[in-house]
Amino acid sequence: EAQVTQNPRYLITVTGKKLTVTCSQNMNHEYMSWYRQDPGLGLRQIYYSMNVEVTDKGDVPEGYKVSRKEKRNFPLILESPSPNQTSLYFCASSSGQVYNEQFFGPGTRLTVL
């Protein structure tokens, strides 16, 4: 089944404790992105990647890191999480073809205390 997976789905952590949210897709997609969703603000892009080793900042990159060492994986790293990073996070991938619809993962709900 074609899908984007994220882990963990739920995470409660404390300020300053490094964490990684994994994202993996099995569709051989070129593009992958991370979004955060907060009430009233919609989906805001954190980082996106056009291919292996090629990443670029989105609208809200501060406090986040990403890497794309393999085509299928695009982990999101929070080196020193803070309470304002409490949010719902979505990973998405797309083919990069003409009809470039995005496929979203199930989401990760992160709470930073």
Place this chain on the structure above:
Amino acid sequence: QQPVQSPQAVILREGEDAVINCSSSKALYSVHWYRQKHGEAPVFLMILLKGGEQKGHDKISASFNEKKQQSSLYLTASQLSYSGTYFCGTEKAGYGGSQGNLIFGKGTKLSVKP
């Protein structure tokens, strides 16, 4: 820069129609529309490309005015299952077409009542 969606929310009775608008200040390559049910991931509905091509859900229609960088999503004869938050996503026009960088609006919450 996020595209601007309107209205922010709309309440309908089953069978009524609705239009959701999306506008951007940038020259666009494509406009995407997604629907998100509460607690779930957004799901693709439709994509409209510069030049007139489109692909998507067979019960939902949309338009893309390239000159104004505006798109509208038309929901006709609404059903209870149409309830959710609708997002437009825009791709800037770039060399070679798609840049794969989708920026979403803040969403329009649609509630369909029996």
